[in-house]
Amino acid sequence: MAKRKIALFGGTFDPIHLGHTRVAEAAARQIEAENVVFIPAKCSPLKGFFPNATDDDRLRMIELATRSNERFSVSDCELRRPAPSYTLDTVKHFQKECGDDASIYWLIGADSVDDLILWHRIEELIDICYLAVMVRGGYAAPSFDRHLHALGRDRVEKLRRNVIETPSIDLSSTHVRHCLAAGEDVRDMLCPDVLDYIRRHGLYRRN
Numbered sequence: 001m002a003k004r005k006i007a008l009f010g011g012t013f014d015p016i017h018l019g020h021t022r023v024a025e026a027a028a029r030q031i032e033a034e035n036v037v038f039i040p041a042k043c044s045p046l047k048g049f050f051p052n053a054t055d056d057d058r059l060r061m062i063e064l065a066t067r068s069n070e071r072f073s074v075s076d077c078e079l080r081r082p083a084p085s086y087t088l089d090t091v092k093h094f095q096k097e098c099g100d101d102a103s104i105y106w107l108i109g110a111d112s113v114d115d116l117i118l119w120h121r122i123e124e125l126i127d128i129c130y131l132a133v134m135v136r137g138g139y140a141a142p143s144f145d146r147h148l149h150a151l152g153r154d155r156v157e158k159l160r161r162n163v164i165e166t167p168s169i170d171l172s173s174t175h176v177r178h179c180l181a182a183g184e185d186v187r188d189m190l191c192p193d194v195l196d197y198i199r200r201h202g203l204y205r206r207n
């Protein structure tokens with residue numbers, strides 16, 4: 001019997017924007033995943049600094065942005081662990097929870113490909129799940145050639161087989177934060193409920 005496919009989408013989501021939700025929708029369709037789980041990181045090991053918004057605010061904004069899609073859900077498992085948030089630990093947590101009849105996909109944007117080699121125990125991560133790279137607007141198409149030597153041919157082939165042709169959306173949380181601090185219009189960048197939450201809680205204002 002074919003395995004169930006579960007897609008995990010980790011990130012800082014500070015705040016979650018329409019780029020995140022649109023590529024996740026496209027990835028779920030392409031993978032034929034029954035569920036996409038959004039997983040806010042307590043602190044990304046590679047970012048090295050804590051997010052602007054609190055854990056609770058980021059979690060709440062993700063809930064608001066994802067509640068209209070029945071395939072989307074949210075997990076606070078990384079927020080409950082001490083920082084830094086290692087993807088490998090999270091994938092193992094879901095493998096245990098979902099059982100042997102599920103294949104776990106971990107979604108990442110193409111901007112993360114250069115840094116892949118710095119990820120905690122990256123070889124093991126590539127081996128135990130499907131690391132699926134999504135196209136990202138403003139970044140080159142994913143290429144793994146430079147990792148051949150460090151990761152080996154089989155792992156690089158596995159990464160290549162799992163590139164996902166998502167829509168190219170040139171949008172980042174950094175840009176959203178800058179626009180919010182400058183008082184610019186962000187209505188085409190955020191789910192309306194997320195924007196309303198940000199306004200009501202006075203988030204991302206200029207200090």
Ligand code: ATP
Nearest residue numbers: 010011012013019023108109136169171172173174
């Ligand atoms: P920041 O600007 O604060 O670094 P970000 O917009 O890159 O944030 P993250 O929460 O760090 O958002 O990203 C989570 C995941 O989503 C990462 O794998 C990232 O590559 C991916 N991602 C973010 N925005 C896009 C986008 N527009 N298209 C494709 N992938 C994206």
